[in-house]
Structures are given as C-alpha cells and as structure tokens.
Amino acid sequence: MRRFRLIPLLMTLSILTSCSTRAPKDFAAVPLPSPSAVPPLLSVHIVGENAVVRMDIETYVAGVVAGEMPNSWPLEALKAQAILARTFVLKFITEKDSRYPNADISTDIAEAQAYNAEAVNDRILRAVQETSGLILLTEEGALPYTWFHSHSGGMTETARAGIDWQGEEPSYTNVTQGMEADDAAWDAKFSAADFLAACRKAGAAVTSCEVIKVGQKGESGRAVTLVVGGVTVNAARLRMSLGSSKMRSTLLTELSVEGDVIRMSGLGYGHGVGLSQWGAHALAQQGKSAEEIALHYYNGLRLVKAW
Helix, strand or coil: CCCCCCCCCEECHHHHHCCCCCCCCCCCCECCCCCCCCCCEEEEEECCCCEEEEEEHHHHHHHHHHHHCCCCCCHHHHHHHHHHHHHHHHHHHHHCCCCCCCCCEECCCCCCCCCCHHHCCHHHHHHHHHCCCEEEEECCCCCCCCCEECECCCECECHHHHCCCCCCCCCCECCCECCCCCCCEEEEEEEHHHHHHHHHHCCCCCCCCCCEEECCECCCCCECEEEECCEEEEHHHHHHHHCCCCCCCCCEEEEEEECCEEEEEEECECCCECEEHHHHHHHHHCCCCHHHHHHHCECCEEEEECC
C-alpha cells in the first residue's frame, strides 16, 4: 500500500481516522490551528495523459471545479463546489488507495471526481483562492462524504436510498428541497432485452419484464426498488446498469411496458444525495453565500479552515 504523508492540517488525529472501516493511512496532523499550514501535495494520476503529476491540493481542486461545473456559473456556486471538492479529496486519501500505482487519487470519474484543467479560468481560480483551505467537518470533527449531483428534481435523498449506501445512514445527509429553478423532466425508453440484461447486471435474477412497478420509495419519492416480473431490483444499481445519462434519476413519474419497450419518465439528473449543483446555481443567483449553499444540503456540518 502506498503511504501518503499529509502536511499538518487544522484537524486532530481523530479526524483523519474516523468514519472508516479500514486501517488508517500514515497521516500527520496537529491538534491546534496552525496559521503557517500550507496546502498538502498530491500525486494525481491524469487519465488523459496516463501519467502521475505532483501538484498541490488547490491546483487539483481547481481542475475538479472546472470538471464538475461550467466555469461561467455564479461565483458562490463555484466556491461551494470547491469546498466540497476539497473535502472529498481529503476524505478519499484518508480512507482509500487509488487504483492507479503511485497515485493518491486520479481523474478517473469511476474512482473520484471529474477533472478538466483546460477549463480552469479566472473565475475558477478566484473561487478556489477565496475558499483556500476551507473544508466541511461534522460536529464531532470527522470528514464527511460530500456527495453531490447535477439536479435533484426538487428534493434530495438519503444515501441509503439514493446511492444504495450499505453502511449506516450518515447523520449529515439531508432530505431537503433541491432549490433548482425547474424540475429537469426527462424521458427514456429501453428494449426488453437491454432492460433484462441491465437487471441481471444489477444483481437481480430477472427472467421477464412484462410487468414492472415501483416497489419501495425513499423519503423524496425516489424509487429504491423496482419489482420486475415479481423480482425485486435495486433502482440505484439498475440506473447505473442502464446508463446514468439515459435513466437520469430514480425519481420516476412514469414506468410502463409497451410490447418490447420499457418507457420511463422522471425528474432530475443524478443520485439526489447531497448538494444539487443546479440548486447551488439557483441559490447563488438569489444572493446566497458559498457557505449557505453548502450547508443547505447537509445536517450539522460546519466550515473549517484547514490551512
């Protein structure tokens, strides 16, 4: 296992080892704030270059913000995304090893966050600079999972319902109004063969899709399960199997079978857990600060300056 040494942060050692079932990695930390702390350095595997690049965390965060949000969006929305991205990478490197050798994290979206250094502009740089070192912590001083998605369809969801989270529901996940300006309605259709194959890929032994209905629902109204030919299928897993850009969410408004075609309609885009990016856009346009935007989507978190 590659050992990464974190430059001293404004966190106690307990912060760096909490919320993980794995043995903690070899990180240094100091119990008291240190005005002289500097951003930690990361080894980032750049997928497009097939190379590991050494950079400070703020440079990495700028690339993530540019990869996750249009660089023309309101500044406070970009700043909120920077805070989440910074918290995300610290959580990742304290809990996991990158799948890429000699890297702390990668630009592979299957592993971590989107990344687009070419889209970094003055607005992105300003958003990162004005939030430098700012991260979210729980009241107990732990790094949270800062999940985010594109559009909630009007209401966010718990982790267990939205992303099939297998652990205990985090205390900070919040079912709340997404605050977007619209509901992002979508429609999709799938052949019976493709739908059956996706159900099986999602782990359900489905043999027929002549009858499909929504089973269990989450607090937001999202489908947690579908019942396909009498067999229960996890909706979040099915969404990934069908293609998350086709089945855009599990907040379904219509589900029907017409011959060999399965039709779906729904609201929103993404898993619905944590911050809604389009909600952040709308809140920023209303004059909300980055801190207000970030904290709207989580319970009991606080903003801390780590360096």
